[in-house]
Amino acid sequence: xxxxLLTISILYCSVxxxxxxxxxxxxxxxxxxxxxxxxxxxxxxxxxxxYLNVRSATAVxxxxxxxxxxxxxxxxxxxxxxxxxxxxxxxLTFFEEPIRGISIPEGGAKDHVIISQDRGGSEFYQLYxxxxxxxxxHLLSDGxxxxxxxxxxxxxxxxxxxxxxxxxxxxxxxVQDLTGQSVSVLETTEGSWSIEDWSSDGARMLVSKYISIxxxxxxxxxxxxxxxxxxxxxxxxxxxxxxxYGLNGDIYYTSDERSEFMQLxxxxxxxxxxxxxxxxxxxxxxxxxxxxxxxxILYSINEGGxxxxxxxxxxxxxxxxxxxxPRGILGFSRFSPDSQSIAFSxxxxxxPTDVYRLDLASASLERWTQSEIAGLDRxxxxxxxxxxxxxxxxxxxxxxxxxxxxxGPHPVLISIHGGPEGQYRPYFSTTxxxxxxxxGVTYIAPNVRGSxxxxxxxxxxxxxxxxxxxxxxxxxLLDWIDTQPDLDQNRVVVMGGSYGGYMVLASMxxxxxxxxxxxxxxxxxxxxxxxxxxxxxxxxxRRAEYGDERLADMREFLTEISPLTHVDxxxxxxxxxxxxxxPRVPLSESEQIVDAxxxxxxxxxxxxxxxEGHGFRKQANxxxxxxxxxxxxxxxxxxxx
Numbered sequence: 001x002x003x004x005l006l007t008i009s010i011l012y013c014s015v016x017x018x019x020x021x022x023x024x025x026x027x028x029x030x031x032x033x034x035x036x037x038x039x040x041x042x043x044x045x046x047x048x049x050x051y052l053n054v055r056s057a058t059a060v061x062x063x064x065x066x067x068x069x070x071x072x073x074x075x076x077x078x079x080x081x082x083x084x085x086x087x088x089x090x091x092l093t094f095f096e097e098p099i100r101g102i103s104i105p106e107g108g109a110k111d112h113v114i115i116s117q118d119r120g121g122s123e124f125y126q127l128y129x130x131x132x133x134x135x136x137x138h139l140l141s142d143g144x145x146x147x148x149x150x151x152x153x154x155x156x157x158x159x160x161x162x163x164x165x166x167x168x169x170x171x172x173x174x175v176q177d178l179t180g181q182s183v184s185v186l187e188t189t190e191g192s193w194s195i196e197d198w199s200s201d202g203a204r205m206l207v208s209k210y211i212s213i214x215x216x217x218x219x220x221x222x223x224x225x226x227x228x229x230x231x232x233x234x235x236x237x238x239x240x241x242x243x244x245y246g247l248n249g250d251i252y253y254t255s256d257e258r259s260e261f262m263q264l265x266x267x268x269x270x271x272x273x274x275x276x277x278x279x280x281x282x283x284x285x286x287x288x289x290x291x292x293x294x295x296x297i298l299y300s301i302n303e304g305g306x307x308x309x310x311x312x313x314x315x316x317x318x319x320x321x322x323x324x325x326p327r328g329i330l331g332f333s334r335f336s337p338d339s340q341s342i343a344f345s346x347x348x349x350x351x352p353t354d355v356y357r358l359d360l361a362s363a364s365l366e367r368w369t370q371s372e373i374a375g376l377d378r379x380x381x382x383x384x385x386x387x388x389x390x391x392x393x394x395x396x397x398x399x400x401x402x403x404x405x406x407x408g409p410h411p412v413l414i415s416i417h418g419g420p421e422g423q424y425r426p427y428f429s430t431t432x433x434x435x436x437x438x439x440g441v442t443y444i445a446p447n448v449r450g451s452x453x454x455x456x457x458x459x460x461x462x463x464x465x466x467x468x469x470x471x472x473x474x475x476x477l478l479d480w481i482d483t484q485p486d487l488d489q490n491r492v493v494v495m496g497g498s499y500g501g502y503m504v505l506a507s508m509x510x511x512x513x514x515x516x517x518x519x520x521x522x523x524x525x526x527x528x529x530x531x532x533x534x535x536x537x538x539x540x541x542r543r544a545e546y547g548d549e550r551l552a553d554m555r556e557f558l559t560e561i562s563p564l565t566h567v568d569x570x571x572x573x574x575x576x577x578x579x580x581x582x583p584r585v586p587l588s589e590s591e592q593i594v595d596a597x598x599x600x601x602x603x604x605x606x607x608x609x610x611x612e613g614h615g616f617r618k619q620a621n622x623x624x625x626x627x628x629x630x631x632x633x634x635x636x637x638x639x640x641x
Contacts, residue, residue: 026627029620035594035606040627048438048630050374051430052623056353057089057369059343061104061113062336063132067343067368068092068109069355070099075619079115079130085357085368092135098617100125103150103159106292108337112178114140114150114159121613122581123535127161129178140176141165146537151195153202160185160195160205169536173207175223185223191216192541196243206243206251212544213421213452214460216240218253231267232257239456242287246314247294252277254285260455264288264299277317278310284453287330290314291339296360298342300330302453304386304398305425309333311360322358323365329425343368349426350381382436384426384445389480391449391473398454399446399477400426402436408486410442411493411516411637414477416507417445418498420462420470420545423453431626439633442487448473448503464547468561471506478514490516493637497521497615498585505563505593508572517636518574519629522585522614525593526565527558535583567596573603575632577625579612605632 026040057071057080066083073091076098080089093099093115101116111132116125127140127147141147145165152159153175160175166184171193176182186193186207196206196218205221207228218240220229231251232238241254241262249269254262264278264285278285281301288299297312307330311320331345331353340360347353355369384400391397404410413435417424424445435441447454448470450462462470474494482489492515496504501523508518524530531542531549547554559565574597578590590606597604607628609621616622 026624029609029624031609031611032621032624033608033610034628035604035608036598037605037607037628038631040624040631044630045623045627048434048627050376051434051438052619052626053372053374054352054376054430055371056347057355057371058345058353059332059334059355059368060102061109061334062343063109065336067355067357068102068104068113069369070102071369071371072098072619076617079113081132082355082368085366086370087368089369092132093130093137094135101148101150103152104334105152105156106154107156110156114152116147116150118613120581120611121579121615121617123583123613140180149194151198153198154200155202158202160198162192162194164537169539171537173205173221185226186221186228190540192537197245199245199249206245208240208243210541212541214239214456214463215544218243218251241285244288244290245294246290252288252290252297254288256456260457262286264297277312287333289333289335291335292337293339296320296335296339298333298335300333302423302425305329305400305423305453320360321363323363325365329427347427349383349428350378352428352430376433380437381428381433386426387444389446389477391476393469395449397446397448397473397476399444400424401445402432402443403486404436404440404442406440408442409484409488410440410486411488411491412481413441413443413633413637414474414492414494415443415445416448416474416494416496416500416503417451418496418500419452420450420499421452421459422499423447423451425453434630435633439630439638441633441637444477444481446473446477463545465557467546468506471503471510474503474507475511478511489514491637493517493519493633495519497523499524501585502527502563504574505570506561508570508574509563509566512569512571515572517633518572519632520574521577522579522582523576523589523593524562524585525589526562528555528562529564529592530585530589531558533586533588538584564593564596567593567600567602570597570600570602573632573636575605575607575629577607577616578609579614579616580608580610581613584614603636 024042026042026045057069059069061068069080070077079093080091097117103114113130115128115130118125124146128137129140130137147161147163150159150161158177162171166172170188173186174182174184191209191211194208196208207219207221209217215237216239218231238257243253246252251267253265256262262284263276265274267274283301283303285299286302295314297314300307300309328346328348333344342358345353352371354371357366357368382402384402387399387401388396424447432443450470481487494504494507501520504518504520528549549555576590580587594606616625
């Protein structure tokens with residue numbers, strides 16, 4: 001009997017210990033599968049939970065004198081309405097999937113808007129007509145193909161959009177009315193096509209063809225005859241950004257023609273001549289918008305990562321003074337229906353994205369939302385410092401550095417942006433702030449050659465067979481870190497996603513002995529298999545950047561620079577994350593590098609989300625990925641041997 005009681009006691013204690021152990025472990029979201037990831041300590045979650053619950057708000061348009069904004073009060077970002085400054089955010093949509101796009105008529109939302117969504121991150125966006133009065137919605141598209149860029153006609157009774165529904169590869173332009181009747185107005189055979197604007201009489205469209213970041217074209221499409229007129233010479237090889245009709249048929253557009261940078265131009269409808277409006281800008285014009293009455297022009301310049309806004313009179317191009325704007329990154333901006341106000345989003349290095357209203361009559365700036373920061377101390381957020389370092393060929397590479405308080409030497413996290421034509425800009429990020437403040441890591445985000453924002457010559461420095469020169473820029477950053485007494489050269493990690501994920505894997509190949517760890521998300525492991533397996537509508541666009549794998553010489557080169565080819569040189573512990581539905585960098589890219597690294601004995605943590613695509617967007621998944629990353633860094637970067 002005593003033996004039986006003792007046995008029961010031991011079993012009870014064992015079960016109790018197991019329950020207690022599991023109670024201290026963070027639950028894995030149901031759609032996430034992991035490989036070699038140890039249980040996440042719930043204490044990590046409790047300490048960092050506030051960072052995970054910081055919110056943001058983005059302006060998307062007007063409904064009369066009320067603003068429509070996108071924000072998150074649950075698992076996904078949804079559409080809300082705000083009626084006054086700092087007022088209540090009235091939630092209008094309640095979908096399981098996040099809102100990925102919204103189209104509002106030029107005169108502001110009345111009864112309906114068009115929203116776009118995908119399922120599980122697939123990026124096969126569908127269009128829905130949302131009734132703002134009762135919150136009901138119905139599907140406008142076929143539920144299978146990809147649709148994008150819905151633009152309302154001036155009468156708000158029709159809208160146009162781009163779609164691959166014809167063959168899954170080519171982008172066509174269609175026009176549809178509210179009854180569901182649609183007609184194809186342009187079928188294409190190459191490039192990615194988008195609607196830029198409708199003419200005021202609804203008879204013509206401005207449409208653009210994108211070949212690569214270095215080459216795009218602008219056309220005017222006659223909707224009655226189908227005639228397509230190239231607005232520039234046929235041998236043009238420049239980049240065209242946004243375009244919009246002004247008064248009397250004039251056309252405003254951004255382009256880098258005859259310039260290193262994207263400038264704002266105006267094409268005169270009578271003379272056919274083009275003039276530069278932003279000739280004083282030595283940086284890219286990142287966005288512009290015309291008022292509904294076409295009398296005002298708002299544009300913003302990306303000055304080394306920070307936005308600078310300017311407002312002009314359209315008739316004489318005289319500048320209208322603006323109130324002092326907070327230093328940060330401007331997002332969406334939209335004039336009110338009466339052209340008297342501007343709604344815009346602003347992200348500052350130490351403050352999440354929020355919505356502001358600029359009153360033009362009084363030249364005053366008013367904040368309309370102040371997003372919750374989950375009880376964190378705003379005064380403790382770290383501002384980045386802009387630094388430069390010399391690379392292997394003598395060029396100066398810009399980078400933003402977030403340094404933790406206290407004396408070093410601090411461990412270093414190098415974050416490499418994607419694109420490859422992306423640009424790191426000093427935006428607010430709870431991930432960055434938590435790494436710096438809670439882990440004591442110095443966070444450095446370089447804009448290596450090939451990054452946007454520094455002129456088209458800089459942008460082209462990694463094209464084709466120059467691809468690995470950008471990887472060498474990371475090697476030069478490691479050399480620079482070696483010279484900094486407050487940085488620990490023996491504790492460095494590289495992190496990046498998409499093309500930045502390729503850069504992480506390539507850094508593991510070339511600089512593995514100088515790295516303690518690596519964090520890679522949805523990255524390219526083999527350029528040939530990537531180009532063969534990315535979605536058909538993306539293949540030619542990516543070949544224009546990386547090279548055509550169907551050509552023997554280029555295939556050999558792409559194979560040689562692919563990390564998968566050099567797994568035998570990799571020794572760095574790595575964490576890899578992937579969405580199963582990724583249409584850009586397919587699942588196979590992560591699966592093959594994970595299998596190869598495991599086979600060679602490299603420590604690999606793998607996180608796979610079955611309901612995500614190119615990055616994790618659902619809150620529960622994002623939280624798990626973030627906490628797993630923190631635990632990985634603690635083990636492989638912060639623990640001293």
